[in-house]
Amino acid sequence: xxxxxxxxxxxxxxxxxTVLAHQYNExxxxxxxxxxxxxxxxxxxxxxxxxxGRLLDIGCGTGFVLALAVDFFDELQGVDATQAMLxxxxxxxxKVHVQQGLAEEVPFEDASFDAVTAYSFLHHLLDxxxxxxxxxxxxxxxxxxxxxxxxxxxxxxxxxxxxDMSQTxxxxxxxxxxxxGELLSIEDEMQEAHGIDPEIFRNAEFTKSIxxxxxxxxxxxxxxxxxFVDVEVQLDWFLGQAAIMHGTSFEAAQGMxxxxxxxxxxxxxxxxYLRATATKR
Numbered sequence: 001x002x003x004x005x006x007x008x009x010x011x012x013x014x015x016x017x018t019v020l021a022h023q024y025n026e027x028x029x030x031x032x033x034x035x036x037x038x039x040x041x042x043x044x045x046x047x048x049x050x051x052x053g054r055l056l057d058i059g060c061g062t063g064f065v066l067a068l069a070v071d072f073f074d075e076l077q078g079v080d081a082t083q084a085m086l087x088x089x090x091x092x093x094x095k096v097h098v099q100q101g102l103a104e105e106v107p108f109e110d111a112s113f114d115a116v117t118a119y120s121f122l123h124h125l126l127d128x129x130x131x132x133x134x135x136x137x138x139x140x141x142x143x144x145x146x147x148x149x150x151x152x153x154x155x156x157x158x159x160x161x162x163x164d165m166s167q168t169x170x171x172x173x174x175x176x177x178x179x180x181g182e183l184l185s186i187e188d189e190m191q192e193a194h195g196i197d198p199e200i201f202r203n204a205e206f207t208k209s210i211x212x213x214x215x216x217x218x219x220x221x222x223x224x225x226x227x228f229v230d231v232e233v234q235l236d237w238f239l240g241q242a243a244i245m246h247g248t249s250f251e252a253a254q255g256m257x258x259x260x261x262x263x264x265x266x267x268x269x270x271x272x273y274l275r276a277t278a279t280k281r
Contacts, residue, residue, distance in 0.1 A: 003126075004126065004203045004206065005126075006126045006127070008203055009124075009125065009126040009203050009204070009206050010081055010102065012200045012201070012203035012204040013081055013082065013124050013203075013204045014081055014082050015196075015200055015204070016190075016196055016200060016201055016204040017061070017081075017082040017084065017085050017204070018082055018083075018084040018085075019194050019195070019196060020194065021062065021082065021084035021085045021087070021088060022084075022088075024061065024062050024085065024088070025062055025064075025088070029242075030064065030119075030120060030149060031064070032242075034242075034245060034250070036068065039064075039065070039068055039119070039148065040068040040069075042146065042148070042275075043065065043068050043069040043072060043117075043146070044072050046069075046072075046115055046117075046144055046146050046277075047069065047072035047073055047115070048072075049144055050114040050115050050142070050143060050144050051114065052072060052073050052074055052114070053073060053074055053075075053113075053114035053115070054073065054074065054075045054076075054077070054112065054113045054114050054115075055069055055073040055075070055076045055077070055113065055114065055115045055116070055117065056076075056077045056078075056079070056106065056108065056113045056115070056116045056117070056135075056138060057069075057076065057077070057078045057079070057116075057117045057118070057119070058079050058103040058106065058116065058117070058118050058121065058131060058134070058135065059079070059080055059081075059103055059118055059119070059121030059122070059124065060078030060079060060080045060085075060086070060089065060098060061080055061082075061085045061121070062085050062086075062088040062089060063078060063088065063089035063090055063096070063098070064119055064120075065078075065117050065119045066078050066089060066090075066096050066098075067090055069117070070093050070095055070096060073095070073114075073115070074095065075095055075097070076095055076096045076097070077097050077098070077099075077108070077113075078096065078097070078098040078099075079098070079099060079100075079101040079102070079103065079106050079107075080098070080100065080101070081100065081101070081102055082100075083100050086098045086099075086100060103118070103121070103125065103130075103131040103134060104125075104130035104131055104134055105134070106134050106138060108138045109138070110137055110138065111137075111138070111139065111140045111141065111143075112138055112140070113138050113139055113140065113143060114139075114140060114143050114144075115139075115143060115144050115145075115146065116135040116138065116139055116143070116144075116145045116146070117145075117146045117147075117148075118131065118135070118145075118146075118147045118148075119147075119148050119149055120148065120149035120150070122147065122150055122207065122214075123150055123151055123205055123206070123207040123208040123213060123214070124204060124205060124206070124207070125206065125207065126206050128207065128214075128222065129222055129225075129226070132145075132222060132223060132225075132226035132228075133226050135226075136226050136227050136228060136280055139280040140280065141280055141281065142279065142280065143279070143280045144277060144278070144279055144280075145223075145228060145276075145277065145278045145279075145280070146275075146276075146277050147274075147275060147276040147277075148236070148273075148275040148276075149236070149273050149275065150213065150214055150219075150273060150274045150275070150276075151207070151208045151212070151213025151214065151272070151273060151274070152213055152214065152216065152235060152268070152269075152271055152272055152273055152274050153211070153212050153213040153214055153215045153216075154215065154216070154268050154269040155213070155239070155269055155270065155271060155272050155273075156183065156208075156212035156213050157212060157269065158269040158270075159176070159179050159180055159183050160183065160212070162176050162179075162180055163180045163183065163184060166180060175239060175240040175243060176239070179239065179272075186201075187201050187202060187209075213274075214274055216233050216235065216268065216274055217233075219233050219274060219276060220233045220276070223276065223278045227280065227281060228278035228279060228280060228281070229278070229279050229280075229281045230277075230278065230279040231276065231277075231278040231279075232276060232277050232278070233274055233275075233276045234274070234275050234276070235261075235264070235268055235271035235273070235274060236271060236272070236273045236274070236275050237271060237272045237273050238256065238257060238260050238267075238270050238271050238272070239270050239271075239272065241253050241256070241257065244256060
């Protein structure tokens, strides 16, 4: 497979997200109430750790983070490549401002933000390292970088193994089969539902679709190489968590989460996503 250029990845993202923008908030699972509550709590902790002030959200999309963080910061700036997504951001508070741009070249001065966020965005880039460098540049000393909902490569490797086993006749649990289906059929579903060419969709989610996400250890090393200290990379959303939340109870899901975390690192392949925090020295 030929690696696409950065420009083609950017163009693919704009094409895909222009098509999806009108229904994005309604279709994306991270807008579900349980996730909204979880992320809002993390943003409140972020604001407390830096004393509020100014926040920059790179790859802000339709304003998921901006809406949750608006009560905790004095000023919020959002940057995204897709104007159709920006058109859906709620700026009515007067504190939220957005502009079209790239995460690798944000139009702000050095050391001008107290916090930078990137939510479910970095896997859309051809290379995340320039975005790390820009986040570091615009943060003040002591400022914090918060990243969330990035695909865990170890999880996707396990799902690929399960998919291979299913081809030999091994029967998979429905929860596992659902993840296998998402891995193998998402491009076809996007083409059928929205007319998005599969190659364009793969380019728009390059790190997820082509590289199967991020390795947690490499992710930490890349943040440290950008100059960040106090880097903490954690795993999130274990396989079947939502089913336990809604089919049993939130308490049961929390108990399972606690149990799997006690067994780390042997269970790291059971968590679907990564999140990270880091500090500018």
